[in-house]
Amino acid sequence: MSEVRELDFGGRVAIVTGAGQGMGREHAVMLASRGAKVVVNDINSNRAEETVKTITDAGGTAVPDSHDIVTKSADLVQNAIDSFGGLDIVVNNAGINAYGRFWEMDRDLWWKVFDTSFRGVVEVSRSAMPHLIESGSGRLINISSNALMGLPNDTSYAAAKAAVWGLGNSLAGEARDVGVQVTTLLPVAWTPMTEEAFGDPLIQQVMRDHFPSSSVSAFVTWLAHQDTTVHGETFEIAGISAARTAFSAMPRMQVTEPSPEVWAANAANLTKPGELTPLLKASDSFRAQVVYLAPEMDSQLPADAADVSSN
Ligand SMILES: NC(=O)c1ccc[n+]([C@@H]2O[C@H](COP(=O)([O-])OP(=O)(O)OC[C@H]3O[C@@H](n4cnc5c(N)ncnc54)[C@H](O)[C@@H]3O)[C@@H](O)[C@H]2O)c1
CATH class of the missing domain: 3.40.50.720 (NAD(P)-binding Rossmann-like Domain)
Known part of the structure; x- marks a missing residue:
């Protein structure tokens, strides 16, 4: 040793x-x-x-x-x-x-x-x-x-x-x-x-x-x-x-339209278990949200897309 x-x-x-x-x-x-x-x-x-x-x-x-x-x-x-x-x-x-x-x-x-x-x-x-x-x-x-x-x-x-x-x-x-x-x-x-x-x-x-x-x-x-x-x-x-230890998100899902009734119909889907994605900072979460709905943004979006400037 x-x-x-x-x-x-x-x-x-x-x-x-x-x-x-x-x-x-x-x-x-x-x-x-x-x-x-x-x-x-x-x-x-x-x-x-x-x-x-x-x-x-x-x-x-x-x-x-x-x-x-x-x-x-x-x-x-x-x-x-x-x-x-x-x-x-x-x-x-x-x-x-x-x-x-x-x-x-x-x-x-x-x-x-x-x-x-x-x-x-x-x-x-x-x-x-x-x-x-x-x-x-x-x-x-x-x-x-x-x-x-x-x-x-x-x-x-x-x-x-x-x-x-x-x-x-x-x-x-x-x-x-x-x-x-x-x-x-x-x-x-x-x-x-x-x-x-x-x-x-x-x-x-x-x-x-x-x-x-x-x-x-x-x-x-x-x-x-x-x-x-x-x-x-x-x-x-x-x-x-x-x-x-990191904040993580369960698999993302989407609904056909943003209405409370549609979300109600999808409640079980939203809370079902699945693989976790680690989110180390707010930008990671923002990036995942954007790319899920607009996959073409994957290559264009910087890793720190949601970071705010100090100015
Ligand atoms: N013990 C655990 O398992 C555990 C778990 C999670 C987090 N923590 C955190 O770890 C830290 C230490 O925990 P511990 O169990 O040793 O606590 P403890 O209660 O044994 O000791 C805390 C010390 O902080 C001092 N203190 C309180 N207020 C103060 C102030 N305003 N200014 C200066 N000193 C002050 C107290 O006099 C005390 O001596 C704490 O922040 C606690 O919340 C502890």
């Missing part, structure tokens, strides 16, 4: 949000163990300090940061600049959850979950982007969730995580031009969050046995590295297994 060389970050600077416990803590510890200087952000300052102590006790470099990602992202990024002179990596990990029926959940709580889990990612990314561009090997890793596919009694969190995914896919198209790599992860791990969510002892045991946080950290640390060239992708990551 060939020897695996340890990835070395050579003093590159990383921010990990929500790094006081759970997955974020392990991401920070693993990045630091490979030579990254880490800003350990968590709104719970005691927990941030504890993670920093773990890192520095092991000989690594880290500073604590307890700014709220939603309202104080500029101060968080400034902490990285003041402490370490630059910023190369952001892991947008912090997120919160709350459960309940959509129509019964307290309105302020619903929006707090959405704001922390989505607006926090937007604000930190916005503040970080100029520095990630300046880095020359900027890495932005956004933590979404399988919940984006639909999770009853978790509408706010699921909507926020879908928004994180949409943001990352779109931002990746812009960031490619400025040398910043963007990836989105849908992780699974045994953490305080999942401990609260899953009461069933059997599920708890499976999670404990197969899905330690550090497994997700290994994937995050690989993605964050300056030699990793993955860009604009989404991955599910759970334990030692991962899957590239």
Whole structure:
């Protein structure tokens, strides 16, 4: 077996949000163990300090940061600049959850979950982007969730995580031009969050046995590295297994005329199973729609036909 060389970050600077416990803590510890200087952000300052102590006790470099990602992202990024002179990596990990029926959940709580889990990612990314561009090997890793596919009694969190995914896919198209790599992860791990969510002892045991946080950290640390060239992708990551994840469409169908009655008559046809076509961005979907109805356009339509210009 060939020897695996340890990835070395050579003093590159990383921010990990929500790094006081759970997955974020392990991401920070693993990045630091490979030579990254880490800003350990968590709104719970005691927990941030504890993670920093773990890192520095092991000989690594880290500073604590307890700014709220939603309202104080500029101060968080400034902490990285003041402490370490630059910023190369952001892991947008912090997120919160709350459960309940959509129509019964307290309105302020619903929006707090959405704001922390989505607006926090937007604000930190916005503040970080100029520095990630300046880095020359900027890495932005956004933590979404399988919940984006639909999770009853978790509408706010699921909507926020879908928004994180949409943001990352779109931002990746812009960031490619400025040398910043963007990836989105849908992780699974045994953490305080999942401990609260899953009461069933059997599920708890499976999670404990197969899905330690550090497994997700290994994937995050690989993605964050300056030699990793993955860009604009989404991955599910759970334990030692991962899957590239993409929006897909079932076989397209057409009706004889656009009337509601004709669609009603074709409902079964529309929902029947069949081979999937991966759609990695909106332009892929637009292209498939056009070529289905106007096959002669296949050779004329550019791959990015539906992309909009920044002007
Ligand atoms: N655990 C899972 O299986 C799982 C699955 C899918 C997605 N995720 C996502 O992964 C990420 C980490 O999950 P976890 O299970 O480790 O969570 P966790 O609840 O164990 O830890 C989240 C940390 O974020 C911090 N935080 C909350 N609000 C903050 C804010 N405004 N500013 C700064 N820090 C804040 C909390 O204090 C906490 O320490 C989250 O985004 C979560 O939604 C987790």
